[in-house]
Amino acid sequence: xxxxxxxxxxxxxxxxxxxxxxxxxxxxxxxxxxxxxxxxxxxxxxxxxxxxxxxxxxxxxxxxxxxxxxxxxxxxxxxxxxxxxxxxxxxxxxxxxxxxxxxxxxxxxxxxxxx
Amino acid sequence: xxxxxxxxxxxxxxxxxxxxxxxxxxxxxxxxxxxxxxxxxxxxxxxxxxxxxxxxxxxxxxxxxxxxxxxxxxxxxxxxxxxxxxxxxxxxxxxxxxxxxxxxxxxxx
Numbered sequence: 001x002x003x004x005x006x007x008x009x010x011x012x013x014x015x016x017x018x019x020x021x022x023x024x025x026x027x028x029x030x031x032x033x034x035x036x037x038x039x040x041x042x043x044x045x046x047x048x049x050x051x052x053x054x055x056x057x058x059x060x061x062x063x064x065x066x067x068x069x070x071x072x073x074x075x076x077x078x079x080x081x082x083x084x085x086x087x088x089x090x091x092x093x094x095x096x097x098x099x100x101x102x103x104x105x106x107x108x109x110x111x112x113x114x115x
Numbered sequence: 116x117x118x119x120x121x122x123x124x125x126x127x128x129x130x131x132x133x134x135x136x137x138x139x140x141x142x143x144x145x146x147x148x149x150x151x152x153x154x155x156x157x158x159x160x161x162x163x164x165x166x167x168x169x170x171x172x173x174x175x176x177x178x179x180x181x182x183x184x185x186x187x188x189x190x191x192x193x194x195x196x197x198x199x200x201x202x203x204x205x206x207x208x209x210x211x212x213x214x215x216x217x218x219x220x221x222x223x224x
Contacts (some may be wrong), residue, residue, distance in 0.1 A: 004157075040216070041216055042119075042202070042214040042215055042216035042217060043158075043202070043204075043212075043214040045212075045214075048211070056211075091157060091158075098145075099206070099210070099212070100145060100165075100206065100208075100210070100211035101146070101148070101163055101165075102148060102160070102163070103119065103148050103163060104160070104212070105159040105160070106157035106159070107157055108156065108157050108160050109157055
């Protein structure tokens with residue numbers, strides 16, 4: 001597509017429930033990133049996919065968080081047994097290769113609220 | 116550890132010039148990015164510097180000094196639509212982007 005698409009744009013869930021967030025990157029972008037942004041905070045790196053390589057999961061805050069990228073395109077971020085501290089905007093970005101020079105293109109994000 | 120510092124908030128007047136500073140300490144350097152983020156929206160790419168000096172792009176310019184670990188974003192002829200957060204990010208030796216917390220710029224008429 002023309003841009004990075006994320007769904008849903010907003011999600012309210014009860015504490016303890018599982019949620020799935022979806023990201024559809026720009027066609028042809030080999031790299032895909034998930035970030036979390038809490039109010040007034042910088043972007044917190046979660047996970048990075050590059051082509052067919054093993055993902056860099058070093059930013060995932062706990063084992064409740066996982067992500068997949070199927071067929072080198074669409075990615076799903078899953079949060080199990082959600083907690084109130086998981087409330088944030090989850091941003092997905094994609095780039096050519098490592099994102100040098102042209103940077104990343106971000107989606108509009110999913111605002112997750114855990115009540 | 117890796118660290119990006121930028122002011123939390125700045126205020127400027129419509130039509131004026133503002134400079135947003137960013138200092139960094141990272142493991143290696145593969146370039147510095149500035150992004151603009153309007154409230155409730157995704158960050159959008161503004162500039163990329165990998166060599167020392169000034170890069171000019173219309174009303175926006177970005178400067179880099181690698182020896183000082185320092186960059187600034189210069190916005191000229193400020194418009195109300197420039198009210199946004201400006202994020203500084205450095206790409207480290209592992210090609211990971213390390214992000215600052217952002218500078219919220221408030222433009223007053």
